Amino acid sequence: MLRPIRALAAAAAALALVSACNSASDGSSPGKPGAAGNSRGVSADSIKVGGIVSMTSAGGYSKKDTDLGAKARYLRANAEGGINGRKIDYLGAEDDGQDPAKNMAAARKLVQQDKVFAIAPMSSVTFSGADFLEQEKVPTFGWGTLPSFCGPKYIYGFNGCLVPSPGGTLNQTWPEGIGQLLGGAQGKSVAVIANDSDAGKFGIRTFRQGFAAAGFKVAYAKASVPATAVPSDWSAYVKEILESNDGKAPDAVVSVMQTPNNIGLFTALKRSGYRGLLSDPTDYDPALLAKDATKQALDGVHVLLQFQPFESSDAKTAQFKADVKAAAGGQDVPLSLHTLTGYMSADLFVSIAQKAGKELTVESFQAAAQGFSDTGTLVGDRSEPKGQKDSFGCGALVQLRGGAYEVSVPFSCRRPVPFE
Secondary structure (H helix, E strand, C coil), X not given: CCCCCCHHHHHHHHHHHHHHHCCCCCCCXXXXXXXXXXXXXXXXXXXXXXXXXXXXXXXXXXXXXXHHHHHHHHHHHHHXXXXXXXXXXXXXXXXXXXCHHHHHHHHHHHHHHCCCCXXXXXXXXXXXXXXXXXXXXXXXXXXXXCHHHCCCCCEEEECECCCCCCCCEECCHHHHHHHXXXXXXXXXXXXXXXXXXXXXXXXXXXXXXXXXXXXXXXEEEEEEECCCCCCCCCHHHHHHHHCCECCECCCEEEEECCHHHHHHHHHHHXXXXXXXXEEECCCCCHHHHHCXXXXXXXXXXXXXXXXXXXXXXXXXXXXXXXXXXXXXXXXXXXXXXXXHHHHHHHHHHHHHHHHHCCCCCHHHHHHHHHCCEEEEXXXXXXXXXXXXXXXXXXXXXXXXXXXXXXXXXXXXXXXXXXXX
C-alpha cells in the first residue's frame, strides 16, 4: 500500500466530513461531498483512493493483477510529485469474490469507513455497488464492459463505454480488423456465437450490427451456449456453424465467450477440418501459454484488444512495463489484461485529477472531466464526457502463433458506427 505520512490528519478530516454529510446542508456546507474547499478523502497533502477487484472467485478465476497495475501507476504519480502536490494514498483493492453482495459491501466500506475520494480500479463481472457510488458522488474508474459504466455522471470506463445504448456508437476495431485480415469484408461471411445469458444476447446484438456495418454477411449469430457449464460435446454447434453460410462454412468464426468455452469450440472446429479465421476478445493472457494443451487449442486465434499490445515498441508501452516492474519490487512479472485494466483505470483518474487543479473537490473534478481530452495513450485518444456514452474507438488484434502473441492488426483508432 501507499501510505502518506499524514494519514492521521486525513482520517480526522474524513471523520469530520462524514459527520457533516449525515446532516441536512446546502451546497456550501463544509462537509458535503463536492463542496468548495472540502471533499471526502482529500487532505492538504494526500488523496485517498481505493479499489474493488475480484481477487478470488468460486471457480478460481482471479483479477488480482488489476491491483498491481493500479499500484504501478500511483507509484509513478507519487514519484513525480503526486497530483498538484498531493500524494495518492492508495489503500489497495477490496476483494468482492465476484459476489454482488460483497461488491456492494466493498463500495460501502471504502466510502463510509475508509472515506475514499475515488475508486480506481473497479474490476469485476458484477457492479452492484454502482448506484450507491453514483449517489454518493464517488468518481469510479474501471473497464467499461458493464452497463453501469455507460451513462452515470461519476463512473468512467478507461476506454469509454463498451456497452452502448440506442443513440450510442459501436467500436469497429473487431469487424474492420478481421476484414483487413481477410482482404476486405465484402463478399465475406462471419458466424458469431455467445453464451445464453443477458450479456451474451447483448453481445450478439452488438456484433451483428458491427460486422454488418463493416460489410460482412452475418451468416450466424446466436447466444446458444449454456452459461452455467462448458459443453462436453460441441458437435451440434459446430455443425450449425459449418452449414450457416448457405450450406458452407463462414469465412470467420467469432466467439464472444470466455476461455474455457473458446478452447472447446475452437478445438472442435479445428478437428472438423475448419480452416477459416478464428477470433475472440478474451484470450490474451501469458498464463494461457503455460499449458501445451491450451496453446494448441488457441494457436492461430486472433484476439481483440482495446489497448496497445504489450508486444508494441512504443514509448507508452515501455513506460507501462517499467512502472509494473517497479511496483513488483524490480521483478519481471507476466503482464495481463488485468494489469492493464488497473493501470489505465488509475491513469484516467490521475489525468483528470491533475486538470482539476489544486482545489480538489468532487465538483472541481467533475468540471475537469467535462472538458477532459488527451491523445496518444495506451487506449488511444480519450475525451469526456464522450467516454460515458461511447467507446474511444481504438484497438488492435494479436494472434497466438507457436506459443507467442504477435500483432496481426496494429493498434489504431477507427470511426465508430451508430448503435441501434
